[in-house]
Amino acid sequence: MAKIHIGNVSDIDRKGARTILFEGTEIALFRLADGSVLAVENKCPHKGGKLSEGMVCGRAVHCPLHDWKIDLSSGRVCEPDTGSVATYAVEVDPISGAMYLCGRSGRGETAPPDQAAG
Amino acid sequence: MDRKKLVLVGNGMAGIRTIEHVLKLAPEAYEITIFGSEPHPNYNRIMLSSVLAGGADMSEVILNDWSWYEEHRIRLHAGHTVTRIDPLARKVYSDKGAAADYDVLILATGSDPFMLPLPGADKEGVIGFRDIKDCETMLEASRKYKKAAVIGGGLLGLEAARGLLHLGMDVTVVHIHPYLMERQLDETASKMLQKELEAQGMKFLFRKHSEEIAGRKRARELVFSDRTRLEADLIVMAVGIKPNVKLARQAGIAVNRGIVVNDLMQTNIPGIYAVGECAEHRGITYGLVAPLYEQGAVLAKHLAGAETEGYAGSVTSTKLKVSGVDVFSAGHFAETEGARSLRYQDEVDQVYKKIVISGDRLIGAVLFGDTSDGSKLFSLMKKGESVKGREKELLLGFSAQDSGTETAEQRLAAMADDEIICGCNGVTKETIKDAVLTKNCTTVASVKACTKASGSCGGCKPLVQGLVQLYAGDAAGEPAKEGICGCTTLTRDEIVAEMSRMKLQSVQETMHVLGWNNPEGCSKCRPSLNYYLGMLFPESYADEKESRFTNERYHANIQKDGTYSVVPRIYGGVTSPSELKKIAEVAEKYDVPMVKITGGQRIDLLGVKKEDLPNMWAELDMPSGYAYGKALRTVKTCVGSTFCRFGTQDSIGMGVRLEKEFERLNTPAKVKLAVSGCPRNCAEATIKDFGVVAIDGGWELHVGGNGGVHVRATELLCVVKTEDEVVEWAGAFLQYYRENAQWNERTSVWIERVGLESVKKALENKEDRIALFARVKQALSRLNDPWKEIVADGALRKNFEPLPEAASARN
Numbered sequence: 001m002a003k004i005h006i007g008n009v010s011d012i013d014r015k016g017a018r019t020i021l022f023e024g025t026e027i028a029l030f031r032l033a034d035g036s037v038l039a040v041e042n043k044c045p046h047k048g049g050k051l052s053e054g055m056v057c058g059r060a061v062h063c064p065l066h067d068w069k070i071d072l073s074s075g076r077v078c079e080p081d082t083g084s085v086a087t088y089a090v091e092v093d094p095i096s097g098a099m100y101l102c103g104r105s106g107r108g109e110t111a112p113p114d115q116a117a118g
Numbered sequence: 119m120d121r122k123k124l125v126l127v128g129n130g131m132a133g134i135r136t137i138e139h140v141l142k143l144a145p146e147a148y149e150i151t152i153f154g155s156e157p158h159p160n161y162n163r164i165m166l167s168s169v170l171a172g173g174a175d176m177s178e179v180i181l182n183d184w185s186w187y188e189e190h191r192i193r194l195h196a197g198h199t200v201t202r203i204d205p206l207a208r209k210v211y212s213d214k215g216a217a218a219d220y221d222v223l224i225l226a227t228g229s230d231p232f233m234l235p236l237p238g239a240d241k242e243g244v245i246g247f248r249d250i251k252d253c254e255t256m257l258e259a260s261r262k263y264k265k266a267a268v269i270g271g272g273l274l275g276l277e278a279a280r281g282l283l284h285l286g287m288d289v290t291v292v293h294i295h296p297y298l299m300e301r302q303l304d305e306t307a308s309k310m311l312q313k314e315l316e317a318q319g320m321k322f323l324f325r326k327h328s329e330e331i332a333g334r335k336r337a338r339e340l341v342f343s344d345r346t347r348l349e350a351d352l353i354v355m356a357v358g359i360k361p362n363v364k365l366a367r368q369a370g371i372a373v374n375r376g377i378v379v380n381d382l383m384q385t386n387i388p389g390i391y392a393v394g395e396c397a398e399h400r401g402i403t404y405g406l407v408a409p410l411y412e413q414g415a416v417l418a419k420h421l422a423g424a425e426t427e428g429y430a431g432s433v434t435s436t437k438l439k440v441s442g443v444d445v446f447s448a449g450h451f452a453e454t455e456g457a458r459s460l461r462y463q464d465e466v467d468q469v470y471k472k473i474v475i476s477g478d479r480l481i482g483a484v485l486f487g488d489t490s491d492g493s494k495l496f497s498l499m500k501k502g503e504s505v506k507g508r509e510k511e512l513l514l515g516f517s518a519q520d521s522g523t524e525t526a527e528q529r530l531a532a533m534a535d536d537e538i539i540c541g542c543n544g545v546t547k548e549t550i551k552d553a554v555l556t557k558n559c560t561t562v563a564s565v566k567a568c569t570k571a572s573g574s575c576g577g578c579k580p581l582v583q584g585l586v587q588l589y590a591g592d593a594a595g596e597p598a599k600e601g602i603c604g605c606t607t608l609t610r611d612e613i614v615a616e617m618s619r620m621k622l623q624s625v626q627e628t629m630h631v632l633g634w635n636n637p638e639g640c641s642k643c644r645p646s647l648n649y650y651l652g653m654l655f656p657e658s659y660a661d662e663k664e665s666r667f668t669n670e671r672y673h674a675n676i677q678k679d680g681t682y683s684v685v686p687r688i689y690g691g692v693t694s695p696s697e698l699k700k701i702a703e704v705a706e707k708y709d710v711p712m713v714k715i716t717g718g719q720r721i722d723l724l725g726v727k728k729e730d731l732p733n734m735w736a737e738l739d740m741p742s743g744y745a746y747g748k749a750l751r752t753v754k755t756c757v758g759s760t761f762c763r764f765g766t767q768d769s770i771g772m773g774v775r776l777e778k779e780f781e782r783l784n785t786p787a788k789v790k791l792a793v794s795g796c797p798r799n800c801a802e803a804t805i806k807d808f809g810v811v812a813i814d815g816g817w818e819l820h821v822g823g824n825g826g827v828h829v830r831a832t833e834l835l836c837v838v839k840t841e842d843e844v845v846e847w848a849g850a851f852l853q854y855y856r857e858n859a860q861w862n863e864r865t866s867v868w869i870e871r872v873g874l875e876s877v878k879k880a881l882e883n884k885e886d887r888i889a890l891f892a893r894v895k896q897a898l899s900r901l902n903d904p905w906k907e908i909v910a911d912g913a914l915r916k917n918f919e920p921l922p923e924a925a926s927a928r929n
Contacts, residue, residue, distance in 0.1 A: 016664060018917070019920040020922075021924065026920075047678065050680040054668065055664070057639055058638040062641035064668035065676070069641075
């Protein structure tokens with residue numbers, strides 16, 4: 001799919017997150033300490049908590065509801081819990097800081113069926 | 119208002135303790151007159167044996183000197199013995215012609231040594247051991263004479279004998295029983311005690327009945343029923359005490375062994391009370407100081423008009439005050455029917471311990487040689503809690519980890535595999551066992567990381583620890599050295615010390631310098647580091663919102679569906695029609711799905727969309743209630759004297775003032791306050807972190823309560839008189855808590871860990887309180903209302919809104 005311009009990296013605070021609606025799915029965009037941006041579906045596989053509200057530690061986020069820890073690169077839930085969320089590819093222009101969404105990169109086990117087409 | 123007349127008969131420890139309490143609780147209520155037979159101010163009778171034994175000077179035993187009586191405008195008739203009470207005229211008369219009217223009369227006449235009615239007992243050199251005069255007689259006798267006999271091998275007799283020994287006399291203790299202190303010790307402990315005292319030079323005669331005291335003017339010999347004799351120039355009778363009830367009996371007051379009182383220390387005649395050794399409560403008279411003080415506290419509360427549950431009797435403990443000997447005894451030390459005992463005897467170090475258990479409760483203990491666990495055992499006995507599974511631990515000492523946990527281990531081993539250990543996360547014993555055996559988890563921390571057991575409320579941590587011990591055995595990690603989270607092995611105290619030593623200025627820097635094994639930490643350590651840095655450096659540290667939990671970052675409570683709730687500050691729970699209208703209008707405008715009254719006397723708007731938060735805050739135009747934070751939450755109040763017919767003080771005013779004084783304060787964990795206007799305590803102040811209960815003429819300050827996971831009643835910190843003092847103590851307490859507790863540790867857990875005494879000690883000096891108060895004010899001075907800050911700042915506000923929807927690539 002083509003890249004979609006979704007804003008500028010400065011729209012997100014360091015170790016912070018913003019959300020965006022894409023094809024009916026809420027996506028959480030995280031800006032890590034090193035400046036890179038990672039995106040996952042904004043829905044914890046445990047009880048659907050909004051991951052965008054969680055605390056970013058390294059390349060993982062802690063869900064605000066029950067502290068599940070989710071690896072943002074792979075979408076996988078860290079031990080002792082199990083599961084995964086869908087991940088999305090994001091590109092950031094190193095000069096302008098422009099941010100682009102490049103579609104789904106990994107599929108979460110719990111993604112609802114109506115999101116599977118595409 | 120005319121002050122009522124209070125007369126105290128008996129200038130001793132129990133009576134004066136009562137008066138001191140009354141003065142604290144109701145300083146203006148009474149005009150006080152005190153009669154005392156001895157020509158001394160109130161002194162510490164218990165220390166007389168130390169005076170004899172050379173451990174204390176006579177001046178050190180004075181508890182209240184003459185100026186204390188003057189300061190409190192108490193009329194004292196020292197050297198006057200009250201000889202008559204006229205209950206109809208409400209008047210008392212002394213042997214020296216003084217008289218006093220009373221509205222309230224307290225009898226604290228104490229007790230007399232029981233003098234055996236032996237022929238010759240009236241001779242010179244025959245005394246009891248009770249007061250300063252007896253001490254002086256002994257001192258004098260020791261200068262002129264050599265041989266002393268003490269009749270009675272109980273607590274008092276041994277203390278007297280030890281004193282005389284110290285004064286250089288040749289002392290023999292004569293005892294009717296086959297062994298010493300039979301009322302406090304079993305035979306084994308008693309024999310060990312005897313051996314020790316013999317080594318110190320004391321002599322003993324057992325099973326001897328004294329029959330006569332021979333001599334001319336002065337005693338020369340003690341004659342026994344078996345016609346044997348003991349030479350003695352000084353004979354001390356220490357066979358017991360009898361309550362001094364003569365005066366009460368003459369006045370027609372009901373007397374049994376002592377003066378009969380009910381739970382409020384009232385005698386059968388209105389207006390007349392009795393406390394101390396002279397009083398008989400539920401058939402028991404006491405001769406030890408702790409129960410007397412407990413009685414005094416109850417009576418004082420009653421007299422001050424404060425609510426009291428009454429006196430319910432005391433469990434007593436004894437410590438023998440004889441140098442070089444450590445003896446402790448409490449409760450029922452003999453194995454009566456249905457009771458079982460555990461014993462430990464070490465003849466090398468001369469240590470003997472015995473505990474007695476009935477059902478699953480500890481009911482008695484005898485310790486010889488090592489009494490360090492005495493107070494802990496005594497407190498367990500008083501609490502009456504179950505000691506099942508801990509018996510050996512109790513016997514062998516609380517610190518003896520290895521050998522003491524045996525029964526606890528067996529219990530854990532016997533537990534069914536599917537039994538739930540961690541209720542919060544539903545973790546069974548089997549899961550934990552599996553984690554230890556197959557996943558190599560050898561510490562509580564690793565079990566927690568692996569299974570979540572003990573990860574939420576933490577209440578099951580001791581069980582998890584026990585299971586780790588059980589299944590990992592020697593491989594179990596050192597439990598004491600558990601860092602604050604899995605990212606470090608450092609403890610809170612070590613981290614805080616390093617932060618202040620190196621003046622660390624950010625969470626990242628701290629983790630880097632202190633060698634965290636996760637470079638960006640985790641959701642446990644990051645918020646705690648952020649808190650500690652803010653606490654240490656309120657002026658220079660810039661709070662890191664990315665190291666705060668969602669709730670504290672967005673200043674609202676996240677709900678399970680990702681919506682938030684809004685709780686505006688309502689000081690002391692007092693609102694107004696216009697404020698309510700405004701809240702109602704905002705709730706309607708933003709379609710708030712639920713409006714609920716909270717437990718903390720505020721209003722909760724639930725189900726708010728995150729993007730609506732800043733606008734709602736702006737329209738409410740009320741300060742944040744911090745219902746989401748580790749911070750001062752509410753100050754709950756009852757109506758108090760403003761409207762309530764029982765209220766003694768303005769609890770609402772006090773509560774509003776406290777809330778305005780400390781709102782926004784960051785604390786290690788949430789802090790709840792309450793102010794009740796009278797001891798009925800409708801604001802439930804005694805399950806709050808800091809609870810204030812108004813009493814007539816003052817305020818009781820209670821700390822360390824909790825109404826949540828582990829319900830815990832507060833402990834009394836102190837009683838103060840003015841509202842300013844309440845604020846000062848509250849501020850000092852909060853700051854001391856901020857500086858010393860672990861992050862996420864409620865005051866209840868913290869106080870259980872460090873002990874109320876250490877908190878009292880830290881706050882008892884005015885200078886220390888002022889310094890703490892200044893620091894809490896400094897921290898508060900840096901804080902502004904977060905809602906207003908977010909409303910006004912676009913950079914903060916953007917985080918509440920989603921990015922514009924991304925257009926699909928196919929469009």
